[in-house]
Amino acid sequence: MNTPLLYSVTALFDTPDGIIHAAEAVRKAGYKRYDIHTPYPVHGMDDAMGLKDSKLGFITLGAGLMGGAGVFAFISWVFMAAYPNVIGGKPFFSWPAFVPVTFEITVLSAVLVTIGSLIAFFFKFPNNSHPLHDTPYMKAVSCDTFGISIQADDPKFDEAAVTALLTSLHPRTVAPVCYDEAELNHTWKTFDPKFLALLAGVALLVSAATYGTMNVVLYMPPFDWMMNQNKFKPQQTTEQYPDSRMMRPVVAGTVARGFTPYPYKGMADSAGKSLVNPLQPTAKVLALGKEKYLTFCSPCHGNFAKGDSRLRGQFPNPPTLHSDKVRTWPDGSVYHVITEGQNIMPSYASQISREERWAVVHYVRALQRAFNAKESDQQ
Amino acid sequence: MSNSAIDYTLEHPAVAGTPSAASIDEVITAPIDSKPSRGWWIGLAITGSMLGIGVLSVSWLFYKGTGVWGVNQPVGWGFDIVNFVFWVGIGHAGTLISAILFLLRQKWRTGIARFAEAMTIFAVMCALIFPLIHTGRPWLAAVYLLPYPNQHGIWVNFTSPLLWDVFAVSTYFTVSFVFWYIGLIPDFAMLRDRTKSKIKKIAYSIFSLGWRHSNRHWQHYEKAYLILAGFSTPLVLSVHTIVSFDFAVSVIPGWHTTIFPPYFVAGAVFSGFAMVQNVLVVTRKFFGLEHIITLNHLENMNKVMLLTGSIVGYAYAMEFFIAWYSGNPLEQFVFLNRALGPYAWAYWTMVSCNVIFPQLFWIKKVRTNIIGMFIIGVIVNIGMWFERFVIVVTSLSRDFLPSSWGHYMPTAIDFGVFIGSIGLFFTLVLLFVRVLPVVSMSEIKAVLPGAQPDHH
Incomplete structure (x- = not known):
């Protein structure tokens, strides 16, 4: 059994004013590694914590520009180089008609990259094994309470001093949050062989089902009725005629429309x-x-x-x-x-x-x- | 402030009374944590049966081919495109509420945004059915829908409005879904911290991604939400604009008009608000959410319907004016034929449902009467469906050459697929109200009285 390690000292406040004051006080006391937890974003909290503006917008700008320019260049390449094709008598580079797709792809790439990097890089999610999870503190801030948590890895951290500081701010409660290292490290690994085997199994199953549907099931009765239609096709045999040929020979003496026989054959x-x-x-x-x-x-x-x-x-x-x-x-x-x-x-x-x-x-x-x-x- | 005049700068409160944050959680999670009522099961049985009719119709369609539909020369676009445009339009209200009203700082949107966004997603799913199945063999359709390097060495036609449609609607669906999911993350975390069931806890943990309500995260989260709203606003305008290009870029009389994009967008918002209003009227009653989705919300939505309905009415009048003013006999004939020809019954249904009935919303008593607004909402949706029917069918059935005129009649399978799409939509709505919070808890808490600091 490992001894529980201290993650942070937390305090809970009942009002938004209380948490704003607490954030300012903790920042002024010189702590860096602390966080505020609120059930909804509280106005003015970014200033109270001294946070700089989010840089997320730059990612959006870059992704949108790249996506839009990329797809515009791609469409131009398709129409001017890969497969030049006259459509409606327009020039190959008829750029106004490229605008709709360019716009949609700009939006799509900007949004997907923004959200992807928000979750993966700004939040470092998914992460369901944080020490704060499943604590009374988290349950409280999840509902209607405002919490502050000063982490033990802050250079200035001293449990007694932090507790004293937080108590002086008139919170509802002050409590330490501990974690068990072994428990924290027990997470699902992406490259766990079992997980990889599961992925491979799912991939195999889906591929087999798709292949079977497209190449086997669709060619089995009753799904093949469009292929096996009740009609004559050339080169097939039939019992309807004595010579068994489905493709009938032309009647002797038949002449094609507009055709004149060549009278000097072999002469x-x-x-x-x-x-x-x-x-x-x-x-x-x-x-x-x-x-x-x-x-x-x-x-x-x-x-x-x-x-x-x-x-x-x-x-x-x-x-x-x-x-x-x-x-x-x-x-x-x-x-x-x-x-x-x-x-x-x-x-x-x-x-x-x-x-x-x-x-x-x-x-x-x-x-x-x-x-x-x-x-x-x-x- | 003068004592007699009404102060129009004051906003209506976003919620009625002063509920506490904890009571908000109680009310909103109640449908998720309780067993479904009998009424819900009856509702699901009805919508499930409609969905079943749709599944049977689509199976028959796949087996026999698109010949089972009523479409034929000269009306090659029938119920499939009518229903597609109808459903895409329904979706527009959700994005308008979640994005445009967010940018306009309309606090009243918080109570209805989640529901409206969910309806957007469901409506676009219903819409996507039709372009997929109208190919007859949708599993082979990727060849001409999506650009991918293939053995023919040829790409899809990026200058075709139908191809623009593929990009617009699929982008719209993806972005709406992302927007919706991002809004749900804090609520999933709240559900995770509330639930006592072990299985639910695992599910909520996975979907919450491990959200901790950290302010360092809220900061980026709010930025992301703003960016998404900023992109969704032009996106939603572009989607119905591009849908209208399907018609406007062609040269069929009655379609080839520049008024189509704004006219279609207004119509889409019009029908979408009618649908959202209808569903919300039932939901708030059913789950006791009257103090969160207030009468004020519904009244605001009715005002939007009044505005967009009037724009649509103006567009109808302007189409006739331009047909006369253009001096083009083909245009003139098409519009006379709409009003007096074989589909006059559809045209006048459309005009009365879309132009005349919504004008009743000028009267405050009608606007704030639950039964009255519900009935007008249903009428508007019927009218907007007929609008698409009139545009598609009248123009195609009698175009240039009288010798090639025809008459379009949908078949039972056409109706079956349409009923199935309605069933799918309401089945998804019913499932949604049971498994997800229908109101954004984190957003509604932020606009409660006393939720924000007094100073700063």
Whole structure:
């Protein structure tokens, strides 16, 4: 059994005037480590105790400024750098629309940081093992009495002198408050292994429950009814049709809207002889042809149709289009090759429309002429 | 002082008579320490059943999808946004009482501030239900509500009023909760030092954080309270302003008006005071708090309702004037349609409840009559609910193209969710009056006669 240690000498007063006088007297007597306990803040007590103004406001100011500036910078970054996106035709940095969120975050960060530091640094809470807790003194000041407590660790502390001083102020009672060191040190530790194990257990339980709900329960009947709807989906089997295919083949002879079949399938010679370029080589047509050529043709044939793309050497080399063979081909043959493909070259019929193919033919002709210019072209 | 004239500089006393600090503790902790009465259980049974209806409706909503609601083209916003705005508005009275009246040094606020703050928190909780469930699958909604780094590499749209709403309402809830809890800390310490039950003692110790009523703490505490009040004041104005932006920033006729922010804030305070007054009238009677929540408190609240109700009435008139003055045929049609169209019954309910009945508060006899003020409070809340209904539904159901007009009718599930939110609110109020002190003991003691030193 430890001997009780003296924490402080306390006195209780019945009136607010009494406690103000007591605070002034104790301060004038030169004590530093004392405190006043009142059920509500008593006006004028800060002056009586000689306390300086609370510095809490500076924390609020700093936190609010940082929060507000931080979120404003973040939103600006989002709109100007991370994902520039035109919204309603406004400039990327349309700052008036950033104000509401900036204001809310300023308030939120200022308030949370203020209260957090108030509790953690100014009060040093939570602390439920202070020597004054559970004393008749604390029960009295908690209700309607005003108390002063001069601590034993004050440099001037002398039990007899302090008791005499407090008695001279006409209090209701004067009493020492003692504490048991062993009891005081018996507190819950944040890094107690049992506590950490409890935290880990709770975390595990919550994660498992969340995972189970989101990834298992929602995919079980009856919660899966939106996934398993009563309708046909492609690639599924069915017993409704003899061929078991849910995706029905098109009826023979079906033609898509706006589609004209290509009549020269596998007939390169006829195509070359019969087909004529329906487009005039205007600037517009050449621009379209250039665009399509650069998109679909240049990856193999090169930007200038010399067959010099960066694929050279990695596949059977794509041919140049400036060869005599291609130059003497009729337009229809070039068109036919784009449509049907040739050797390793696939068909581009689905990527390039008919009009665009003819435009490409014009553009190829223009390239050929540029690289084999006649005398008359020089002017 | 002249002997005949009334001295308007004198404040009404914050409490009636001269109760002692100890008797204040007795009265306020009585509901916490005693067994609940039969009336309380009956009340809880009613509100619990309403809450149950809400839970069933929301479960059905989650199972079947938002198709069970009455919303469809062209009225895509129905009961969900009506109820959201209604509940957020209810909350505003609490912050006004706890923050703005604190900054204005109105001592009479101490008796009702705690209760009003609690109602703020409960009302915002009810409000938050609606934006959450209207997504249909709220557990997947974080993607478009909250900015977090995701695999799409895209952020939420910080320039959208709906996103502002998320920030405003969640900030409002957090700050209100912190404000409320900070006010509760000294009271938790008082409860801790009073209670004889061991379990309660542990609970109160945890929640009091070890508060010791030290003046060195009170000093920072009072500063923090002032800072919180200072932040809550612009915050509460910003919240309903931003809620009104949901409408005002769009281009729908009847919504696209600059009067919306002040008009919405006044309406919010109006309905909030009506709700607080209603609940306080019942509570003070039920728990014998007539000398702490005095008739003077209720009268002051009725005066605030008279003021804000008149502002709302002015806004209704001004909307019509501007519609005519703007020369915009679409605006003009919308307002004529409100007053004479298919929802005229809702419009005239709104006008009579919000503009005509509260004018009775000019008469002192009505203002100080408990039954009279209670009935007017209920009427005001009905009227303010209809205000939101009128704004949302009439504008959407008949906008630009007559070929796309429609008619909105809520379904039973719509009503079920709304009833559930009312049940949640009053269930929380009933639980609150049993487990927490409904009046701030430390604040009320500080304004008792003789509580402060005579000089200094």
